[in-house]
Amino acid sequence: MLERFWQDGIVHLIPRERAQRSTIDDHQACRAAAGIGDPARTAAWARRFDLLADPGRLTLLLAIEAAGPIAVTDLAIATGISDTAVSQALRVLRTAGVVEGRRDGRVVRYAMSDPEVSALLRRIG
Amino acid sequence: MLERFWQDGIVHLIPRERAQRSTIDDHQACRAAAGIGDPARTAAWARRFDLLADPGRLTLLLAIEAAGPIAVTDLAIATGISDTAVSQALRVLRTAGVVEGRRDGRVVRYAMSDPEVSALLRRIG
DNA sequence: TGATTACCTGCGCACTCTTGCAGATATCAG
DNA sequence: CTGATATCTGCAAGAGTGCGCAGGTAATCA
Numbered sequence: 001m002l003e004r005f006w007q008d009g010i011v012h013l014i015p016r017e018r019a020q021r022s023t024i025d026d027h028q029a030c031r032a033a034a035g036i037g038d039p040a041r042t043a044a045w046a047r048r049f050d051l052l053a054d055p056g057r058l059t060l061l062l063a064i065e066a067a068g069p070i071a072v073t074d075l076a077i078a079t080g081i082s083d084t085a086v087s088q089a090l091r092v093l094r095t096a097g098v099v100e101g102r103r104d105g106r107v108v109r110y111a112m113s114d115p116e117v118s119a120l121l122r123r124i125g
Numbered sequence: 126m127l128e129r130f131w132q133d134g135i136v137h138l139i140p141r142e143r144a145q146r147s148t149i150d151d152h153q154a155c156r157a158a159a160g161i162g163d164p165a166r167t168a169a170w171a172r173r174f175d176l177l178a179d180p181g182r183l184t185l186l187l188a189i190e191a192a193g194p195i196a197v198t199d200l201a202i203a204t205g206i207s208d209t210a211v212s213q214a215l216r217v218l219r220t221a222g223v224v225e226g227r228r229d230g231r232v233v234r235y236a237m238s239d240p241e242v243s244a245l246l247r248r249i250g
Numbered sequence: 251t252g253a254t255t256a257c258c259t260g261c262g263c264a265c266t267c268t269t270g271c272a273g274a275t276a277t278c279a280g
Numbered sequence: 281c282t283g284a285t286a287t288c289t290g291c292a293a294g295a296g297t298g299c300g301c302a303g304g305t306a307a308t309c310a
Contacts (some may be wrong), residue, residue: 009170024196028160032203036184036250045249046180053175054268055168059161063143067159072147072287076158085269088290092267092274096186106277106286107149149286179298197257209300212258217298231256231307 024039048117051096056081057089061112064099065121159237176221181206182214186237189224190246194234 016053023029036042052058059079065069067078072090090110093099100113112118148154161167177183184204187228192203197215201208215235218224225238237243 015233023202024199028192028195029199029203032188032192032195035250036187036204039184042184042187043180046178046183049174049183050178050305051173053178056268058171059164059167062161062167063132067153067157068159070153073152073285074149075157077148078154079161082270083287084271084289085182088269090206091288101287103276103287108287125160163269181298198255207300208257209259209301213299216258228306230256233257 037124047096048098048114048120051093051098052117052120054089057093060089060116061093061098061121062125064110064116065112065125069102069111070106071109073107075110102121127145136189157212172221173223173239173245176218176223177242179214181210182218183195186223186242187210187213187247188216190243190250191237194227194236196234198232202234 009035052061056079060075060081063075063078067074072083072086075081075090076086079086081089090099090101094101096111098112098114098117099111101108112121139227141200177186181204185200185206188200188203192199197208197211198205200206200215201211204211216222216228219226219235223239224235226233226235237246
């Protein structure tokens with residue numbers, strides 16, 4: 001949470017304790033601080049990117065995005081990843097709320113459940 | 126590199142060695158395989174996401190995207206990250222080709238150098 | 251030249267994450 | 281019930297990573 005305060009007649013966004021050391025360029029430092037935005041929002045996006053950062057998970061997500069609700073076995077065959085690794089990856093993605101699985105007899109079919117991630121995947125696909 | 130081949134009169138995209146185990150749904154497995162696309166492309170995106178996955182680096186990138194060419198010291202002050210950590214993060218980003226620094230006297234100003242990442246940052250900002 | 255500023259880098263610690271193996275659970279077929 | 285299929289889950293190994301500390305380099309100023 002950055003607090004606004006005045007200094008030299010200009011609104012600054014840098015907390016006082018950090019501003020003690022002289023900046024190279026006040027204006028740019030303030031624009032940078034403004035560009036960061038809400039730390040919680042940044043953390044949430046970092047978490048999303050972290051989920052997409054593993055080649056195996058990214059491949060699985062691209063497959064799920066393309067093939068809609070799809071069984072674990074079919075994902076393993078389509079991607080060439082061992083079914084154990086697929087199951088582990090899906091657990092991580094499920095816990096994070098990025099995918100969700102629905103049981104149908106012996107089969108569990110997975111689909112995307114985070115619209116932001118879906119949009120991101122369509123953008124890079 | 127997936128190869129197309131015929132089976133049961135339908136074009137499949139699953140390599141033969143994986144297709145030995147029976148699929149739950151052939152059609153969906155093939156759509157999934159098609160959705161994966163080029164593995165090299167997927168790996169490149171996974172690498173990009175990995176760079177964005179660290180909260181510190183993501184914060185720095187948002188700051189750089191917002192404030193254009195900006196000095197290391199100003200980045201440290203604006204983000205509240207130690208200058209050592211900023212320098213380390215910038216080295217990683219520089220090596221990956223996401224940012225580039227230009228020297229101006231004692232100061233090195235950093236700017237974005239990967240349009241894809243820039244677009245991504247503007248999208249979430 | 252010597253001091254200061256701005257930035258970079260090697261090292262080491264602590265932490266996290268992915269994966270394979272082995273075993274457990276759940277559902278269906280006979 | 282028995283066996284087979286589909287999926288899930290602990291555990292341990294191995295690799296990778298971010299950060300602080302201390303020290304190094306480059307450029308400016310007195």
